[in-house]
Amino acid sequence: EEQLLESGGGLVQPGGSLRLSCVASGFTLSSYVMTWVRQAPGKGLEWLSEVSGSGTSTRYADSVKGRFTTSRDNSKNTLYLEMNSLRAEDTAVYHCAKKYSGGDGWFDPWGQGTLVTVSS
């Protein structure tokens, strides 16, 4: 069974940094594009970033471009999201997901998420 498990969330002050991890099991991580999606309290889902199977190509939503960095260590079956210059509006549950198919592909499976709270 394919599974994803996020970790690394917590309470951080505005302007601070945090690194999230996502460990994959049941499939070969290097074969797939991986993504990060978040859900702020009371809000909908928001796509944040994706990284190619090799890790050499990334792209980001405008809301996090320049502040967040997505990377991966395929030898550890792990995806990362490095978050800097955090703002109150970054408070959310962060999910990782595997992307299927081409440019407009779908996400499956997803992890259950890790909560990030940005507050002083």
Added chain:
Amino acid sequence: QSVLTQPPSVSGAPGQGVIISCTGSTSNIGTGYHVHWYQHLPGTAPKLLIYGNSNRPSGVPDRFSGSKSGTSASLAITGLQAEDEADYYCQSYDSSLSGFVFGTGTKVTVL
């Protein structure tokens, strides 16, 4: 920001059916990009319901069906069951934003 618009909520009695609309534009659904649908219970992992406009993954009941026309898509749920109470999101790709977009989300209530 959500560029795909869904109704905030829909409801139906057990056994009835509901339809959730997902309205986009010529930079996403209308361009020909596929639409996918997810079921989400807060605190859990979102679950893929429909991919490629109308395809069901293995294990998803045939009570769930998807369609797409022009700049819109729809998710139909027939024979509503209590376990269908959840939030539902459509998703596509937007060429203007060069990124993936989700719908605003619809809460389904089984009366």
